[in-house]
Every structure is written in C-alpha cells, then in structure tokens.
Amino acid sequence: MNHSTCRGWGGIILRDSYGRLIDGRRFQISATSALVAETFVLRDACLFAKVLNINRVRIENDNAQLISLSVSELVPPWEALAFLAFIRKLASDGIFLVS
Helix, strand or coil: CCCCCEEEEEEEEEECCCCCEEEEEEEEEEECCHHHHHHHHHHHHHHHHHHCCCCCEEECCCCHHHHHHHHCCCCCCHHHHHHHHHHHHHHHCCCEEEC
C-alpha cells in the first residue's frame, strides 16, 4: 500500500457481561493502512470505555496481528506505534483485556 490516506468507517459496540447493549458509535477513519485504521478503532474503544467509567473491559477484535501487537513486547510498525503504546499502557494497568 502506498502512503496515501484511505478513508473508511469504524465502529464500537459496548455490551455488559450479559450481552446487553450499553452504548455504541461509528465514525469515519482516515489512515495510511488497514492496520493503522484498526489500531485507531481499538484505541478509541479503550477511550470510549474509559469515558463511560467502565473499569473492566474485554475488547475483542478479529485482527490477529493487532491483538498480538497489543499484548506482546513485539515492536510494532512505526505508523501504529503511538496508538499501540497507549493500548499497552491501559492493558498493563489492568483496565483492559484485549483478545
């Protein structure tokens, strides 16, 4: 992929432990790659839960590379580094479980 900006949509759905809808949102994304776009959505999900003062969150995503980069010590691609550093910090604080 070249370094031009691509646009798309992201979405977040928050549910309680019984599967009931708490809140959700969708938003437009501009990113240089699919990984950056998905990392942006994952970071936004963390922020969304934090703003709603939800202390224990399990975040699910179907991108195995993103999940691996979020919970490991692997060095992520530079374009996703800032978002992943933020996600790793929240996960290390025990607030979020990414799977």
